[in-house]
Amino acid sequence: MTKFTKAILLAAALIFAPLSAAQADNDIGCGVGTEVFKGQAGPVQKILASWTNAITFQSVSITLGVLNCGSLNDTITASAQTRHFAAANIDALARDAAMGRGESLDTLAALLEIDDTDAFGQFAQTNYDALFPTASVTSDELLVSLDRLIATDERFASAQL
Amino acid sequence: MGRPGAVMRRPFCAALLLALACLLFPASADASADPAPTPESVGALARDPHWLALLHQARHRPSRAARRSLTERGFYLHPEGATDPARELAATRAAMTEADPERARATRCRLPARHAFLATHGLVPAERGACPEFEKWRAAIGDARATMVFPEAFLGNPSSMFGHTLLRFDPVDAAGGRDAPLLGWTLDYTADPGDDPGPLYLVRGLVGGYLGRFGIAPYYVKTRIYSDWQDRDIWEYPLALSREEVDQVLLHVWELERVALPYVFFTRNCSDYLLDVLETAWQGLDRAGGFPPAVTPIDTLRAIEARAPGSVGAPRFRASPATKLQAALARLEPEEGELVEALAAGAIPPDDPRVVEKPDDLEGRILTLAYDLTYHRTTARNEPSTAEKERLSSLLRARSRLGIAAEEAATVEAGERVDPLGGHGTARVEVAGGVDEGEAFVEWRIQPSFHEAIDAPDGFAEGGEIRFLDTRLRYYPEHGRVRLQEFTVLDVSTASPWRPPFRPLAWHTGIGLQTRRLSDDDGSGLEPESLFRFQGGIGAAAAPVRRLHLYAFGEVVVEAGRGLEGDAAAGPLARVGASWSSKGGATTLRAEAIAGGLFGADASEWLRIEIEQRVTLTEKWSFTVGGHFDRAYGVGAYEGRASFIRYF
Numbered sequence: 001m002t003k004f005t006k007a008i009l010l011a012a013a014l015i016f017a018p019l020s021a022a023q024a025d026n027d028i029g030c031g032v033g034t035e036v037f038k039g040q041a042g043p044v045q046k047i048l049a050s051w052t053n054a055i056t057f058q059s060v061s062i063t064l065g066v067l068n069c070g071s072l073n074d075t076i077t078a079s080a081q082t083r084h085f086a087a088a089n090i091d092a093l094a095r096d097a098a099m100g101r102g103e104s105l106d107t108l109a110a111l112l113e114i115d116d117t118d119a120f121g122q123f124a125q126t127n128y129d130a131l132f133p134t135a136s137v138t139s140d141e142l143l144v145s146l147d148r149l150i151a152t153d154e155r156f157a158s159a160q161l
Numbered sequence: 162m163g164r165p166g167a168v169m170r171r172p173f174c175a176a177l178l179l180a181l182a183c184l185l186f187p188a189s190a191d192a193s194a195d196p197a198p199t200p201e202s203v204g205a206l207a208r209d210p211h212w213l214a215l216l217h218q219a220r221h222r223p224s225r226a227a228r229r230s231l232t233e234r235g236f237y238l239h240p241e242g243a244t245d246p247a248r249e250l251a252a253t254r255a256a257m258t259e260a261d262p263e264r265a266r267a268t269r270c271r272l273p274a275r276h277a278f279l280a281t282h283g284l285v286p287a288e289r290g291a292c293p294e295f296e297k298w299r300a301a302i303g304d305a306r307a308t309m310v311f312p313e314a315f316l317g318n319p320s321s322m323f324g325h326t327l328l329r330f331d332p333v334d335a336a337g338g339r340d341a342p343l344l345g346w347t348l349d350y351t352a353d354p355g356d357d358p359g360p361l362y363l364v365r366g367l368v369g370g371y372l373g374r375f376g377i378a379p380y381y382v383k384t385r386i387y388s389d390w391q392d393r394d395i396w397e398y399p400l401a402l403s404r405e406e407v408d409q410v411l412l413h414v415w416e417l418e419r420v421a422l423p424y425v426f427f428t429r430n431c432s433d434y435l436l437d438v439l440e441t442a443w444q445g446l447d448r449a450g451g452f453p454p455a456v457t458p459i460d461t462l463r464a465i466e467a468r469a470p471g472s473v474g475a476p477r478f479r480a481s482p483a484t485k486l487q488a489a490l491a492r493l494e495p496e497e498g499e500l501v502e503a504l505a506a507g508a509i510p511p512d513d514p515r516v517v518e519k520p521d522d523l524e525g526r527i528l529t530l531a532y533d534l535t536y537h538r539t540t541a542r543n544e545p546s547t548a549e550k551e552r553l554s555s556l557l558r559a560r561s562r563l564g565i566a567a568e569e570a571a572t573v574e575a576g577e578r579v580d581p582l583g584g585h586g587t588a589r590v591e592v593a594g595g596v597d598e599g600e601a602f603v604e605w606r607i608q609p610s611f612h613e614a615i616d617a618p619d620g621f622a623e624g625g626e627i628r629f630l631d632t633r634l635r636y637y638p639e640h641g642r643v644r645l646q647e648f649t650v651l652d653v654s655t656a657s658p659w660r661p662p663f664r665p666l667a668w669h670t671g672i673g674l675q676t677r678r679l680s681d682d683d684g685s686g687l688e689p690e691s692l693f694r695f696q697g698g699i700g701a702a703a704a705p706v707r708r709l710h711l712y713a714f715g716e717v718v719v720e721a722g723r724g725l726e727g728d729a730a731a732g733p734l735a736r737v738g739a740s741w742s743s744k745g746g747a748t749t750l751r752a753e754a755i756a757g758g759l760f761g762a763d764a765s766e767w768l769r770i771e772i773e774q775r776v777t778l779t780e781k782w783s784f785t786v787g788g789h790f791d792r793a794y795g796v797g798a799y800e801g802r803a804s805f806i807r808y809f
Contacts, residue, residue: 088379095536
């Protein structure tokens with residue numbers, strides 16, 4: 001092998017060195033009740049991964065239809081889409097609730113058919129401690145608390161959890 | 162037999178015959194009553210741009226690998242459907258109307274866009290039948306608008322260095338009429354490299370070694386990936402598709418479910434395949450004149466924009482967490498910034514007096530920023546420690562107790578940023594003239610992609626540079642010689658400026674053929690010699706003043722060529738430079754210096770100094786002038802050059 005060829009191969013190996021291919025496993029998972037602040041390495045990653053490689057379009061129907069995983073908690077009446085959204089966005093929801101406004105909170109309001117997003121934001125901030133009592137609240141727990149608190153506030157009488 | 166004109170002398174008979182003919186053969190001129198397609202009309206239909214679009218044969222012919230894949234997966238019903246649209250049309254029609262009603266219905270449900278097309282032209286009955294899976298899927302999306310989503314270049318991953326495009330369908334009634342982009346359904350095409358290691362992944366991606374699939378995911382998942390995880394700013398361009406046109410696109414999207422197509426990085430990539438999808442509603446989407454041959458995501462947007470004024474609307478800018486953090490931190494006084502850092506590090510608690518004594522809105526901003534900074538450092542990419550989780554939780558709790566809503570200006574505006582569509586064309590052709598060691602030359606240059614430091618920076622990643630297949634041919638009139646002056650296969654540089662608390666690593670890598678003036682065999686003069694060169698390294702960049710970009714790199718260089726003593730040399734070097742652009746990019750000035758060593762058969766120094774200026778003449782034309790002095794292998798050479806650049 002000539003020096004020239006060696007140089008080319010060395011260079012080829014070097015030029016391709018700074019790579020990071022985003023790999024994701026395909027675990028569509030039932031773990032929708034994801035913990036807040038769990039980070040990318042945890043179950044949130046798996047949820048994201050399940051969508052990154054969304055191989056079949058049925059995955060749309062799966063979310064919107066029935067998350068056939070055996071209900072974690074019989075008191076959860078939220079639709080599968082709401083549960084999935086809450087799971088994938090739990091961190092952002094915590095932040096928006098503390099801030100009193102935000103896009104994720106507005107989107108959750110839309111899913112719950114609540115029109116007054118300002119009031120909902122204020123409500124979430126006022127009730128922050130009840131909604132996020134610990135540093136490891138799960139999204140399903142959040143929805144249960146929300147369901148309970150909204151029922152007592154007549155501003156959200158029309159909400160559909 | 163009979164004498165000519167016999168019939169004509171009997172006009173009454175002729176009229177009688179005609180009347181009889183009309184009675185016996187009722188006219189089928191009324192097409193709406195009985196649209197019996199003739200062979201000619203079916204043939205014409207097979208060449209209809211809409212039909213070709215549905216077969217993904219409108220913009221280019223599928224490659225052999227694509228044809229094989231599409232036929233195997235049943236996208237083409239006829240074995241020759243990949244190259245014969247007429248046969249495919251006949252086969253589709255036959256399958257949709259075949260004797261077995263279940264199989265016919267299954268085909269109609271699997272290919273609803275084709276069914277709609279054939280039904281419109283009377284080739285199949287309009288009734289599709291019950292398609293529960295398709296209808297459930299279609300109802301889940303509902304009435305929608307379309308948006309083209311463009312995450313900016315991500316130079317940490319070569320396959321993302323030109324950006325990415327996704328097509329988002331926004332349900333009109335997702336939020337009672339309000340905007341809820343996070344609930345949009347996003348279609349994109351991606352290749353799955355599996356477990357292939359880096360170099361193999363890149364090579365296979367360049368030559369079509371992977372099959373990619375179309376996928377649909379909620380937009381809130383995509384923002385987690387591109388925005389939160391990869392820190393990419395996103396531009397969301399609304400497309401002027403009508404509801405009916407969106408419906409047409411969605412009918413076709415369903416047909417793509419099982420499809421796998423070869424991914425070829427520069428030509429058949431995410432944006433190219435999305436153009437094929439849009440073509441089913443908007444026929445005639447062309448790249449500008451077919452040049453450049455590569456299709457980068459920006460080119461896709463340009464092709465759609467070129468279709469008609471207003472096809473692509475003004476974009477909405479979605480700032481990444483890093484961008485938001487930088488903007489928010491820049492607005493703080495130094496003392497406030499220190500408090501943020503201390504909170505983020507856990508050195509002080511949220512109820513520290515120095516924090517609490519601040520006015521509520523400032524206290525709120527400090528707590529928010531401390532949270533965002535901690536989150537960005539910990540949770541955004543990894544799993545945080547228990548202590549970090551507690552810190553995040555306590556910061557939010559403290560923030561919530563303030564009881565005031567975050568300011569509206571929490572959203573970061575694009576500001577001075579120009580969206581990618583406003584940038585210069587990504588391909589260029591250049592004509593230059595100059596003097597090279599006393600010899601005059603004329604030079605032609607062609608570069609299919611993408612962006613250089615000397616170009617107007619608007620619309621491109623700050624400090625980033627990508628040159629692909631950069632080719633220069635130089636002609637010396639005095640000697641009548643033509644030579645390949647440069648052929649750079651790929652040269653990529655990312656040099657994002659340091660903006661505390663972010664100190665991104667800059668890196669550069671480049672490989673190709675270059676030319677140096679070296680001593681000729683009898684030592685009497687300097688002759689241009691071709692050399693293979695690899696150069697790469699790491700560094701840092703800064704932007705102390707707006708539109709001024711400074712960088713410094715530590716690199717290694719490897720050169721090889723017959724003109725060198727010992728055929729090869731390598732060595733370390735330091736490279737520093739600066740570039741400044743005027744507002745709006747009307748002119749750019751650039752200077753660079755290299756100092757290093759080259760070790761081969763002998764040891765020598767490498768010193769280079771280069772300056773250049775570019776002036777924008779029009780949207781598509783620029784003028785540059787510059788010169789350099791280069792000393793290596795014991796000899797020094799100078800060059801001065803002026804050129805006109807035409808961008809495409």
